[in-house]
Amino acid sequence: MIVCLCHRVSDRDIAAAVQAGTRCFDVLQDDLRVASSCGCCHDCAREVFDSALACHAGTSSSDTVQTP
Numbered sequence: 447m448i449v450c451l452c453h454r455v456s457d458r459d460i461a462a463a464v465q466a467g468t469r470c471f472d473v474l475q476d477d478l479r480v481a482s483s484c485g486c487c488h489d490c491a492r493e494v495f496d497s498a499l500a501c502h503a504g505t506s507s508s509d510t511v512q513t514p
């Protein structure tokens with residue numbers, strides 16, 4: 447699904463960015479330019495980003511801080 451028409455950013459692009467380590471929406475905007483022109487996609491992009499983060503957190507234990 448295309449999320450940002452201005453920059454042709456898809457939900458898969460956003461998920462891939464999260465997989466690659468993006469944890470901040472501002473960084474996502476800098477990297478993919480999503481929601482950086484007309485802004486119409488901002489809310490949708492944010493939802494997709496938050497969902498991808500939640501999904502990644504649920505499947506990855508590498509970000510978990512291990513305490514002895």
Ligand code: FES
Nearest residue numbers: 450451452483487
């Ligand atoms: S649709 Fe994403 S900035 Fe315009």
